[in-house]
Amino acid sequence: xxxxxxLIIMVMPVLCLLLLSxxxxxxxxxxxxxxxxxxxxxNLESRQFKNDALRLSTIVDSVEYIVLxxxxxxxxxxxxxxxxxxxxxxxxxxxxxxxxxxxFNQDGIFLHAIANFGRGPGEFLSxxxxxxxxxxxxxxxxxxxxxxxxxxGFNGAFREQFSVYPDLYRDLAYTPNHSFLCYNVNExxxxxxxxxxxxxxxxxxxQFILTPNRISLHFSESGFSDYQDEIHLLSRHxxxxxxxxxxxxxxxxxxxxxxxxxLADVKSNDEMDKVNVNVLFFRETDDWLxxxxxxxxxxxxxxxxxxxxxxxxxxxxxxxxxxxxYEGDRYFxxxxxxxxxxxxxxxxxxxxxxxEYEKFSQMHKDKVIPxxxxxxxxxxxxxxxxxxxxxxxxx
Numbered sequence: 023x024x025x026x027x028x029l030i031i032m033v034m035p036v037l038c039l040l041l042l043s044x045x046x047x048x049x050x051x052x053x054x055x056x057x058x059x060x061x062x063x064x065n066l067e068s069r070q071f072k073n074d075a076l077r078l079s080t081i082v083d084s085v086e087y088i089v090l091x092x093x094x095x096x097x098x099x100x101x102x103x104x105x106x107x108x109x110x111x112x113x114x115x116x117x118x119x120x121x122x123x124x125x126f127n128q129d130g131i132f133l134h135a136i137a138n139f140g141r142g143p144g145e146f147l148s149x150x151x152x153x154x155x156x157x158x159x160x161x162x163x164x165x166x167x168x169x170x171x172x173x174x175g176f177n178g179a180f181r182e183q184f185s186v187y188p189d190l191y192r193d194l195a196y197t198p199n200h201s202f203l204c205y206n207v208n209e210x211x212x213x214x215x216x217x218x219x220x221x222x223x224x225x226x227x228x229q230f231i232l233t234p235n236r237i238s239l240h241f242s243e244s245g246f247s248d249y250q251d252e253i254h255l256l257s258r259h260x261x262x263x264x265x266x267x268x269x270x271x272x273x274x275x276x277x278x279x280x281x282x283x284x285l286a287d288v289k290s291n292d293e294m295d296k297v298n299v300n301v302l303f304f305r306e307t308d309d310w311l312x313x314x315x316x317x318x319x320x321x322x323x324x325x326x327x328x329x330x331x332x333x334x335x336x337x338x339x340x341x342x343x344x345x346x347x348y349e350g351d352r353y354f355x356x357x358x359x360x361x362x363x364x365x366x367x368x369x370x371x372x373x374x375x376x377x378e379y380e381k382f383s384q385m386h387k388d389k390v391i392p393x394x395x396x397x398x399x400x401x402x403x404x405x406x407x408x409x410x411x412x413x414x415x416x417x
Contacts, residue, residue: 053216054228054271056264061273064328066315067280070335071324075342080416081310081327082345082363082409088113088130089394090403096124096132098403101353101366106408108156108359112176113406121148123161125176130406134178136161144180146172151244153196164194171202171224184224189214195246195253195266203253203266205245207233217255217264217271230271233259249306249358256304263304275311277301305356309413312356331414345409346391347375360408367405372398 090098090113102118112133113126122137138145147167154161159176171194172183193205202220206213217231245256253266254274263275279299302323303314311328315337326337343349353366372395379391394405 053232054230056230057270057272061262062275063278064275064311064335065278065280066326066335066337070337071315071317071339072337073339075340076325076327076336076338077342077344078409079344081412083412084410085345086408086410087367087392087394088126088128088406088408090115090124090126090130090406091132092401092403093132096126096135096403097401098124101404103152104353104355104364104366104406105152105154106357106360106364107154114152114154114161115406116149116152118149121146123149123152123163125178136163136174136178138180141168144172144174144183146170151194155196155200158200162196164191166191186224188212193244193246195244195255197253197266198251199269201227203246203255205255207259217257219266230266231257231264233257243303245304247305247358254304254306256301258300258302261301275304277313277315305358307356307358307411308361310356310411327415329414334415336415346407347378348372348407349375356411357408361411363409363411365407365409367407369398369400369402369404372405 090096098115098117099119100117101115103116105114106112107114110128113128113130115124115126116122117124120137121139122135124135125133127133139147141147146163146165148165149163150166151164152161153164155173160181161174161176163172163174164170165172169186170183171186173181175181189204189206191204191206195203195205197203197219200222202222202224203217204214204220205217206215214229216229216233218229219227221227245258247254247256249265251267252274255264255266257264261277261279262273265272265274299315299317301313302316303312305312309330311326311330313326313328314323315326316323322339324337324339325341326335328335348367348371352368352371354363355365356363376391376395398405
């Protein structure tokens with residue numbers, strides 16, 4: 023009995039060290055230094071915020087449509103994300119309601135779906151987000167419900183998976199280095215906070231940013247985005263844009279509000295109600311910085327377009343689609359790789375647009391409705407619209 027007790031006493035310190043080494047409770051400030059070599063400050067003043075609509079024709083140069091095949095094997099209910107491969111050969115479409123990723127070719131022909139619902143190896147309960155690795159020809163799924171990251175080949179074959187516990191990441195991004203950036207901002211001190219990197223097996227590599235434990239942000243869309251070979255993070259607690267490139271993190275852009283208080287100015291929990299403005303969305307293309315700003319004072323949102331060529335901001339409170347009259351804003355994103363804007367046209371959107379066109383045909387007689395709209399039926403799959411952006415605002 024004494025020998026067993028002695029063995030337990032000897033083993034306990036080792037177990038404690040092992041547990042502490044895997045524990046996600048993060049203290050201290052041993053973060054990897056940021057390489058800030060002089061970032062661009064985007065100054066926003068209240069006089070720039072216009073209660074007017076942006077006409078899409080002022081920023082769009084040309085439009086392409088991809089009609090997705092409709093069949094019993096690929097019935098889409100609600101598109102949540104669309105990713106186009108770098109060579110344009112594949113379209114990966116997430117239908118979050120059915121927890122499936124549908125794969126189409128460049129002509130919209132259905133190839134196959136990833137629909138491995140379950141709790142076993144290679145299966146998922148939901149698709150919180152997904153990423154494409156063109157080099158390795160793999161699809162990566164983040165399932166926050168089961169706490170897993172899973173990878174599949176472009177042909178749909180399961181490859182591998184790892185668990186994210188005990189750090190349940192609020193947000194995740196996949197880097198060109200085949201690693202992951204993880205972002206967490208909440209008041210749970212038992213999980214890692216801020217921005218850090220893990221390798222493709224889920225093993226911790228380095229911490230880049232620490233966020234205050236008192237800050238708790240709730241957001242419905244990811245703060246991560248891609249631009250060329252960079253991964254951007256919109257940090258909503260300080261309105262900075264951090265850029266990851268070649269294993270290095272920099273501050274690339276910073277939003278400065280001249281007439282408003284931002285979250286970075288808050289010094290105590292008592293002042294949380296004084297926060298007036300935050301950047302909620304950010305994307306970069308070759309010619310534009312596109313962002314959305316919310317002013318808490320009157321709960322209003324504005325769409326901002328910063329022209330790199332003109333070094334000028336254009337900020338509107340709404341958009342008006344005068345290209346083809348199909349709003350399609352139920353999914354609306356910007357692709358930094360193709361310098362384009364991707365949206366989804368559902369059947370009811372097309373029907374309404376045709377009715378509007380016919381009603382105001384004299385006013386819009388210079389607009390040409392694409393031929394496919396006259397063959398659209400009620401249960402048809404959506405149509406992907408790719409609008410390629412101009413390099414500056416057309417006045």
